[in-house]
Structure formats: C-alpha cells, structure tokens
Amino acid sequence: xxxxxxxxxxxxxxxxxxxxxxxxxxxxxxxxxxxxxxxxxxxxxxxxxxxxxxxxxxxxxxxxxxxxxxxxxxxxxxxxxxxxxxxxxxxxxxxxxxxxxxxxxxxxxxxxxxxxxxxxxxxxxxxxxxxxxxxxxxxxxxxxxxxxxxxxxxxxxxxxxxxxxxxxxxxxxxxxxxxxxxxxxxxxxxxxxxxxxxxxxxxxxxxxxxxxxxxxxxxxxxxxxxxxxxxxxxxxxxxxxxxxxxxxxxxxxxxxxxxxxxxxxxxxxxxxxxxxxxxxxxxxxxxxxxxxxxxxxxxxxxxxxxxxxxxxxxxxx
Amino acid sequence: xxxxxxxxxxxxxxxxxxxxxxxxxxxxxxxxxxxxxxxxxxxxxxxxxxxxxxxxxxxxxxxxxxxxxxxxxxxxxxxxxxxxxxxxxxxxxxxxxxxxxxxxxxxxxxxxxxxxxxxxxxxxxxxxxxxxxxxxxxxxxxxxxxxxxxxxxxxxxxxxxxxxxxxxxxxxxxxxxxxxxxxxxxxxxxxxxxxxxxxxxxxxxxxxxxxxxxxxxxxxxxxxxxxxxxxxxxxxxxxxxxxxxxxxxxxxxxxxxxxxxxxxxxxxxxxxxxxxxxxx
Numbered sequence: 001x002x003x004x005x006x007x008x009x010x011x012x013x014x015x016x017x018x019x020x021x022x023x024x025x026x027x028x029x030x031x032x033x034x035x036x037x038x039x040x041x042x043x044x045x046x047x048x049x050x051x052x053x054x055x056x057x058x059x060x061x062x063x064x065x066x067x068x069x070x071x072x073x074x075x076x077x078x079x080x081x082x083x084x085x086x087x088x089x090x091x092x093x094x095x096x097x098x099x100x101x102x103x104x105x106x107x108x109x110x111x112x113x114x115x116x117x118x119x120x121x122x123x124x125x126x127x128x129x130x131x132x133x134x135x136x137x138x139x140x141x142x143x144x145x146x147x148x149x150x151x152x153x154x155x156x157x158x159x160x161x162x163x164x165x166x167x168x169x170x171x172x173x174x175x176x177x178x179x180x181x182x183x184x185x186x187x188x189x190x191x192x193x194x195x196x197x198x199x200x201x202x203x204x205x206x207x208x209x210x211x212x213x214x215x216x217x218x219x220x221x222x223x224x225x226x227x228x229x230x231x232x233x234x235x236x237x238x239x240x241x242x243x244x245x246x247x248x249x250x251x252x253x254x255x256x257x258x259x260x261x262x263x264x265x266x267x268x269x270x271x272x273x274x275x276x277x278x279x280x281x282x283x284x285x286x287x288x289x290x291x292x293x294x295x296x297x298x299x300x301x302x303x304x305x306x307x308x309x310x311x312x313x314x315x316x317x
Numbered sequence: 318x319x320x321x322x323x324x325x326x327x328x329x330x331x332x333x334x335x336x337x338x339x340x341x342x343x344x345x346x347x348x349x350x351x352x353x354x355x356x357x358x359x360x361x362x363x364x365x366x367x368x369x370x371x372x373x374x375x376x377x378x379x380x381x382x383x384x385x386x387x388x389x390x391x392x393x394x395x396x397x398x399x400x401x402x403x404x405x406x407x408x409x410x411x412x413x414x415x416x417x418x419x420x421x422x423x424x425x426x427x428x429x430x431x432x433x434x435x436x437x438x439x440x441x442x443x444x445x446x447x448x449x450x451x452x453x454x455x456x457x458x459x460x461x462x463x464x465x466x467x468x469x470x471x472x473x474x475x476x477x478x479x480x481x482x483x484x485x486x487x488x489x490x491x492x493x494x495x496x497x498x499x500x501x502x503x504x505x506x507x508x509x510x511x512x513x514x515x516x517x518x519x520x521x522x523x524x525x526x527x528x529x530x531x532x533x534x535x536x537x538x539x540x541x542x543x544x545x546x547x548x549x550x551x552x553x554x555x556x557x558x559x560x561x562x563x564x565x566x567x568x569x570x571x572x573x574x575x576x577x578x579x580x581x582x583x584x585x586x587x588x589x590x591x592x593x594x595x596x597x
Contacts, residue, residue, distance in 0.1 A: 014435070015438055015439060015442050016442075018436070018438070018439030018442070019439060019442050019443070021439075022439055022440075022443075023451075026451055026452070026455045027455060029452065029455040029456050030455045030456065030457070137580065137583060137584070138580070140527070140583060141527055141531075141576060141579040141580040141582075141583050142576055142579075143531045143534060143535065143551075143572055143575045143576060143579065145535055145538050145554070145572075146554060146569070146571075146572025146573075146575060146576065147572075149554070149558065149561060149568065149569060149572060150569055150572070152561060153561055153565040153566075153568075153569060157561065157562060157565055158565070251444055252444045252445070252446070254444070255443065255444025255445075255446055255447030255448075256444055256445070256446030256447065258446065258447075258450055258539065259446070259535050259538065259539065262538070262539060263558075273450060273451075273454065274539070276454070277450075277454035277455075277541070278540070285451070285454060285455070289447065289451050292444070292447055293442055293443055293444075293447070296442060296443070296444055297442050300442070
C-alpha cells in the first residue's frame, strides 16, 4: 500500500515539471515581442534593449526557463507587465474566488448527479430513469455560458430576485459566506453545476445498474437483505469512482470557469486570464495558468491517493 | 479493412430512430448552412441603426434584429457555416493525427511508446478549457488559431484511445500470423490493425463533436475565435450580451442553436457507439 502511494507521488513530479515547461513555452507561441504591451512601436533600440535586460529576455531560452522555474518555486511569479503588481498576489486573490465557485458548483453537481443517477440506476427503464438520462444529456450538451445568460434573463431581469453580476455587495468577493454574498454566487454556481451533474449522473447510473447485476448482490438478496441494505452495499462499491469523477470535476470547473466568470463578471482567475490575454500581459498569463494547472495536478494526485483508501482492491490490480 | 463491417454498423444505425432524427437535424443544418446565400432573407452583414433589436416576429425580420440592426435569421443561417466548421474540423484533424500517433506508439511499444505517452500526460494535466484558452490566448484571436487550439486539445485524448486499443490488438494471434507470413510493419498496420482499432477511435471522436462545438463557440464568445463582423453563434452571443436587458430572447437565440446542434451531435454519437457495440 505504502509503495503504491509513494509511486503515485513520485509520478506526479515529472508531470508538474512538464506543466511548468509547457506554461513557460506558451509565451513563445505568441506573435511579436513580449514587450509589445509596454514599449511603444517606435521606441528607440536602446530602450528596448534595456527593457529586455530588465525582464531577462536577452538571455538564452533554457536559462530564462531555469531562472523562471527557480523563482516560481520560491513563490515569485514575477510582476504583471501591464499593472506592475506582483502576479502572485493577483492570482492568489482570484484563485480564492474561483475555488469558492468551483466547490459550490461541484458540490451541488455531484450531489444532484448521485441522486439522479442512483434513482435512474435502481429503477432502470422507468420514467424517472428516462428523465435522468434526458437531464444528463442536457447537462453535457448545453453551452453553459449560454445557460448563464438564460438564468440571468429569468432570475435577474424577468424576476428581479438575484444579482446579475459581481461577487458580493462590496464587489470584493473572498471567503465571506453570509447570505448577502451567497446570493451573488447562486446563479454562477448553478450554471457551472450543470456540467458535473450531467457527468456524475451518467457515471452513477451506469455503475449502479452494473453493480446490481453482479453475483454478490444476488447473494445478499438470497440471504434475505432488504432493498435498503442491498443499496448500501452497492453504494460502497460505487463510491470510489464517484469520488474520482467528482474530485476531478473541481479541477475542470476551476480551469473552465473563464466562460461563466465572463458572463457574471466574477472576479476570479477567468477574469485574470481575460485581462492577461487582451493586454498581452505574459507574466500574468503564465502565472495564472501555472497555478490553475498545478492545482489540477495536485487534485489528481489527491484523488489517486484517496481512492485506494476507499477501495483497497485498486492496489492489487 | 472490410466494408461489410461498416455496412452492418450503418445498418444498425439506420434502425436507431433517435440517432436518425439527430442525423436528420444535422443534415438540415448543413443544408441550411450551404444554402444560406439563397434562403437567407437579408444580407447578414448589412445593419440599420433604425431597426436595432427588433423583437421576434417583427415585420421583415421573423427572428428580430441584432444590436446593429442586422437580420437575425440571416445571421443564424450564415452562422451555421462557421459554427459547424468549428465543431467538425478540429475533431477530424485530431482524429487523423491522433490515430497516426496512437497507432505508432501502440504498435512500436517500448521506449518510444513511453516517451510519447508520458509527454502527452503533461497535456492531460491541463483542464481542456484552460488549455484551449491558453493556446488560443497566446496565439491571439482568429478562426485558424482557435481551430489549432482545439485540435491540440483533442489530439492527446484521441492518441490515448488509439494507443490503448492498438496495444490490445498488437499481440493477437492473427497479427502474429501475418507477421510470420512475412508481412511488413506498414502492411500489418494497414491490413490487420487499422480495421480493428478504427471503430473505438471513431466512437470516441464522434463524442468530441459536441465538445468541440461548445468549446469553439466558447472561444468566440470570449473574443478569442472568429472576429466580428463574421456571423458565428458564439460570437453573436457575445455581442448580443449587452442587449439582454432590452431584448433578452433575441440575445439568447444563438445559444439555443449551439445547444440543439450539440444535443444532435451527442445523440448521434450515442447511436454510433451502440451500433458499433452491437457489431462487436
């Protein structure tokens, strides 16, 4: 068991390094010069050279990567070219807002998906099953940025119940979880929740109906267990996969939040990415992507480590 | 490659009413996109400041007008061209590229396989929306850049499927028999392996069509894809966003088109999957 866990941890290291390399190289996909954002097009050559030297852009690429990586490992992601502020501070503030949204959405989505999927799997072929299948089809087919607009139209314009944008009455967001702030999170979180709900419903439905057909369930029934007790055994078998699927959804939601954040003007990482892309602020772009990806890698690792604790069979396979 | 296999798959698919309805809807959209210049009631680029944001059913504009007074029906019809393109082209490109890389990695095995698959693991460490946004954002806005970004998002996924089925097939007896009878690697890949792995890869790729459509229109929605004034559903959704207070249902129309198309893609993909499973 310990060896298994250790192997997973060691395996995550080259992945994380690969992520830093890819994130670093991303900037060199960009057309033109990294200095376009600050230097005017007709700046004299010596000014450009001085700026390049300041940002370390005059060194060979591998050296730049090494220096960037060393600084990043110490938590220094450089300064935003456009605003001059530390990328780390900007990203940390935004990540909190995005994480709040992703956790609310994943929580609601996984819970809803488990309920729907379990009902559909237990009553296979019933009207409820067909409804759950339809809902999960809608969940995976709907462009959620559009759903966000429709929800805004219904719940903030037609019925003036909820705020249409922002993260709180003081527009600050953060981890205040009182009713006033939650009201702002409700529509964006509901919008995002549709994706994990569709996926979890599909997964749970398939797993439950598959598990119900196994021999051990027949044996349990033969021993005279009631439906509820049988369901508990089935749930125990389905749980590890649901944990894996649901856990990864938090990461996918965080990485994909840019669309929903744009619709609701939510001050998270999506907003930062938007700013970084359109102001061609490469340090900010790199920093935000790096933090989101490393979070995703860490989440993957966490799920991998938790799964065998819930299901010891995984180690033996 | 034997054609009777695919004929039977097509036969099974034809007996699936849901998949056929989805295919019919997609065919209709394709037809509308192709015939847009003849059936569109107005010029999709021509606006009128006097007729901005007309409601549904306005005279001369069945589906109203957008924020610049352009006819919505015409723009939705023309928009099908770019939006369907965004759904299909990256998936087709990733299908070809991913199959080639995956077949190679799976057939060769060993160190080359490890190198390829571990490199792709890095791409897997990016949530797909983030990867698409990052590549498209770094390359800069534009249709071809967003197509390239989506292709790069899908290639590793297709490779993974292709590699895993190829690895399974590679050591089967009939491949061994072909090798012993003196067939070269290319010939084995073409005659023995390709026909047996294409099915699962194809099923996976059809499942990506709706993802590509939603993600690609999403890039346009963010301003990273198609540039104005081209009609494209995601971009229309973006430019109409400011109009949701004035004429909300007009603003929601392009998104409904994306939604229905992506449902059709998903239903067709489900049909293809069960048709292939029936055959297997």
